[in-house]
Amino acid sequence: MFKIKKCLICNEEVESVFSWKDIWVSSDNEKICSDCRGKLAFLSGERCKMCSRELEEKYQQDGLCLDCVRWENDSEWRGFLSANISLFHYNDFLKETIAKFKYRGDYALAEAFASFVAEKIEHMSHDIIVPIPLSNERMAERGFNQAKALAETAGLKTYDALLRTHTEKQSKKSREERIRLAQVFKVTGPDTIKGKKILLIDDIYTTGSTLRHAAKILKQSGAEEIYSLTLAR
Amino acid sequence: MLQKFISMFSSPSASPARIASPKKSIPLNPAFEYSPELQQHLYGRLLLPEEIPFKVLDDHVENGYVSSTPGLTKDEGRYYCTRCGNKEPSMFYKFPCSRCGKSCAYCRACIMMGRVSECTILYSWCGPKFCFDIPANVLVWEGTLSEGQKAASERVTSAIHTNEELLFWAVCGAGKTEVLFKGIEAALLSGKRLCIATPRTDVVLELAPRLKKAFPLIEVSALYGGSEDRHRPAPLTVSTTHQLFRFKEAFDAIIIDEVDAFPYSMDTSLQFAVNKAKKETSATILLTATPSKKMKIAYANRKLQAVTIPARFHRHPIPIPTMHWCGNWKKQLENKNIPPIIAEWVETRLKSKTPILLFFPSIKVMEQALPLFQQLNRGLLAVHSQDAKRKEKVTSLREGRIPGLLTTTILERGVTIPKLDVAVIGSEHGVFSESALVQIAGRVGRSAKHPTGTVTFFHYGKSNDMVQAIRHIQGMNEEARNRGLLDV
Numbered sequence A: 001m002f003k004i005k006k007c008l009i010c011n012e013e014v015e016s017v018f019s020w021k022d023i024w025v026s027s028d029n030e031k032i033c034s035d036c037r038g039k040l041a042f043l044s045g046e047r048c049k050m051c052s053r054e055l056e057e058k059y060q061q062d063g064l065c066l067d068c069v070r071w072e073n074d075s076e077w078r079g080f081l082s083a084n085i086s087l088f089h090y091n092d093f094l095k096e097t098i099a100k101f102k103y104r105g106d107y108a109l110a111e112a113f114a115s116f117v118a119e120k121i122e123h124m125s126h127d128i129i130v131p132i133p134l135s136n137e138r139m140a141e142r143g144f145n146q147a148k149a150l151a152e153t154a155g156l157k158t159y160d161a162l163l164r165t166h167t168e169k170q171s172k173k174s175r176e177e178r179i180r181l182a183q184v185f186k187v188t189g190p191d192t193i194k195g196k197k198i199l200l201i202d203d204i205y206t207t208g209s210t211l212r213h214a215a216k217i218l219k220q221s222g223a224e225e226i227y228s229l230t231l232a233r
Numbered sequence B: 001m002l003q004k005f006i007s008m009f010s011s012p013s014a015s016p017a018r019i020a021s022p023k024k025s026i027p028l029n030p031a032f033e034y035s036p037e038l039q040q041h042l043y044g045r046l047l048l049p050e051e052i053p054f055k056v057l058d059d060h061v062e063n064g065y066v067s068s069t070p071g072l073t074k075d076e077g078r079y080y081c082t083r084c085g086n087k088e089p090s091m092f093y094k095f096p097c098s099r100c101g102k103s104c105a106y107c108r109a110c111i112m113m114g115r116v117s118e119c120t121i122l123y124s125w126c127g128p129k130f131c132f133d134i135p136a137n138v139l140v141w142e143g144t145l146s147e148g149q150k151a152a153s154e155r156v157t158s159a160i161h162t163n164e165e166l167l168f169w170a171v172c173g174a175g176k177t178e179v180l181f182k183g184i185e186a187a188l189l190s191g192k193r194l195c196i197a198t199p200r201t202d203v204v205l206e207l208a209p210r211l212k213k214a215f216p217l218i219e220v221s222a223l224y225g226g227s228e229d230r231h232r233p234a235p236l237t238v239s240t241t242h243q244l245f246r247f248k249e250a251f252d253a254i255i256i257d258e259v260d261a262f263p264y265s266m267d268t269s270l271q272f273a274v275n276k277a278k279k280e281t282s283a284t285i286l287l288t289a290t291p292s293k294k295m296k297i298a299y300a301n302r303k304l305q306a307v308t309i310p311a312r313f314h315r316h317p318i319p320i321p322t323m324h325w326c327g328n329w330k331k332q333l334e335n336k337n338i339p340p341i342i343a344e345w346v347e348t349r350l351k352s353k354t355p356i357l358l359f360f361p362s363i364k365v366m367e368q369a370l371p372l373f374q375q376l377n378r379g380l381l382a383v384h385s386q387d388a389k390r391k392e393k394v395t396s397l398r399e400g401r402i403p404g405l406l407t408t409t410i411l412e413r414g415v416t417i418p419k420l421d422v423a424v425i426g427s428e429h430g431v432f433s434e435s436a437l438v439q440i441a442g443r444v445g446r447s448a449k450h451p452t453g454t455v456t457f458f459h460y461g462k463s464n465d466m467v468q469a470i471r472h473i474q475g476m477n478e479e480a481r482n483r484g485l486l487d488v
Helices: A036-039 A066-073 A092-102 A109-124 A136-142 A146-153 A177-182 A209-220 B036-040 B057-062 B145-159 B176-189 B201-214 B239-244 B265-279 B293-300 B329-334 B338-349 B363-376 B392-396 B434-441 B464-482
Strands: A083-088 A128-131 A162-163 A185-187 A197-204 A225-230 B066-071 B070-076 B078-081 B092-094 B103-107 B120-124 B165-168 B193-200 B219-221 B236-240 B249-257 B278-290 B305-307 B320-326 B358-359 B381-383 B402-408 B420-423 B455-459
Touching: A036 B265, A083 A109, A083 B358, A083 B464, A092 A109, A092 A197, A109 A225, A128 A146, A146 B078, A146 B363, A162 A209, A162 B078, A162 B176, A162 B201, A185 A209, A185 B193, A197 A209, A209 A225, B036 B120, B057 B066, B066 B176, B070 B103, B078 B103, B092 B381, B145 B278, B165 B293, B176 B193, B176 B201, B176 B249, B176 B278, B193 B201, B193 B239, B201 B219, B201 B236, B236 B239, B249 B265, B265 B278, B293 B420, B329 B363, B338 B358, B338 B363, B338 B402, B338 B420, B338 B455, B363 B381, B363 B402, B392 B402, B420 B434, B434 B455
Parallel strands: A083 A225, A128 A197, A197 A225, B165 B278, B165 B305, B193 B236, B193 B249, B219 B236, B249 B278, B320 B455, B358 B402, B358 B420, B381 B402, B420 B455
Antiparallel strands: A162 A185, B066 B120, B070 B078, B092 B103
16 A cells, blocks of 8 residues: 555656545556656647647637648648647657657656546547557667557557558658658558548657558548547647 | 675665676687677677677677677566666566567666667677777876875775775865876776766766876776767776666776765665676775765774875865754745845855855755845856756856855765855755765865855754764864874
8 A cells, every 4th residue: 555656757756645535446546746747738728620739829720720721721631630639748858758768668658648648538539549650670679669559558459550661760851751751651451440430649740741641541441530649749 | 805895885685796697608719700899899898789780799699709698687576687787676667579579578777778678688798808008108197196195096006906995085175086096097007997987977077078188198988878989998987877887897996986976875776887897806996075874884893995085185174064043944935035144144245255055955945045045146046956057057156257056965066166155054954964064065165275165054953964064074174183184
């Protein structure tokens, strides 16, 4: 009952206020300390209906951010991704945490976000959860897929409907380059996704190009509707 | 056998450094033509395959020039990290590993250096020894040593020669680094490889240029998280203790600077890193101004050899702190008041343009106090461990561009500011241990030009540590006087 818990992010001991309730209900939710929780910036206020970005007065059009307006005006991309939901603002703290998680390979950090991911997904209707895959090369380097890890630790079953055929060194490419890139995914089992509502999972939504590529090929292969969830935006 | 003190200052149950034996021991194939580049890269190191960009690695393993070790081992159900020595169950985590296809445990304690998991193999050079070229005139330092420094220098030199373990206990401002120069020179000339290890990156950054200047003809490598010269072998290395995790049986002598300066109790981990990084027969010099209780007891019982320098190089005594009751400082600060006696102390120094450091027990209390003190003078700033501008702010104070700094214990060591006066606010607080208070007092009167200054403990009830700290300084001054190391 008095087992010391450490914060998964900063490794400091989690101060849990002991109450009578704890005798009856084991409270297992304290994966991170209040300090780290405070450094996570939940996306709030008025947000883009399409991609969750926090909207500014000047840069919007009918509730969409200008990036999404651009996507939806492009006949090549219109209508594939129904909406993206993101949990947190991609601030310095989250940048550092995600870098440790996926580049250093600290899988345990996925669990720090598990309860947030699980809670959000509970309110999103879907038939199949599909993690954005890594290429074989990147998978061998990292040892796990960070998108899948986020879903797994949240207790969710995933289905690997996609295969990545191109390298994902996205961060070094411009928006134009990312969009123009030929399709980077392949659908593995079209029968399974036919007519299904699919929820894609990834760690970060940057330009939205990865998720839209995935949504496009899934829809073209017969999926009914595509939504996505990312940790950061 | 020498009494290995390093293994004593961890918990008594801690076993000495243990390294899982290589999977298979392959005899050296003398006909094999080994790669000198790989030898340089791996000599004295223990690295992940990702850290070894050589295609010929496997050939060297097969021919007995490189040994391989499992990254994690399991003993009685407990995991153990071969690289960092972590065996704390909460610092291991299992994940579905795509490399081995299993649920694979990994070490979270050293994850920032790349993941060591159950299916990871660590590599180390076990072929011919790498030799450094050491010119005869390796040391160019021309300063002179005080009497106390000279005696200590001779003792350190002989300890390195005879592979002893030695506590080098010298007061703040004794000139410890200069004392090491002769010992380092002698060791280098006899073909030894040395390392100065410290828990703090700040100390590496401060020491490395001084050593490069004193030993300009050899490679001095400086290692800390994010440093560049990570894979160049050097006869003299300055490293954070953390970076020592990447070494194995590399050094003939390790000098641990600020041996008590760990931000948290990392004793076991330090012990492990040092034991692994040094050779089986090697010297260990433990350098500090404030040895731990355990070390002092071992010294008193003659289980640990020691050499002391109780006086500063400028032959003036260390200023003795004075204690002043200031009432309930915490409540007063919460109510947006500076305790009057403290305000007066600060204003006097602002008027006389004496630079000040005000130590606070926590970041929270300090941040509460900052706006209040800025009403006395807008130039006053605050620093803490996560402050990216820490260095600039300290430099501003040193160069007289700001009148003073509010700080947490982060500035208790390694800071030299001429003419400084220091106050500790809430000095009875638990973070102000005897050694912290001795170090804080050691910031004052360091330069030969201004060898005096005041140190004031403002408290709401004296603590034992405050009293002990004052006794500690008095004791050192007295020893110095008895040994004729003081002029006044």
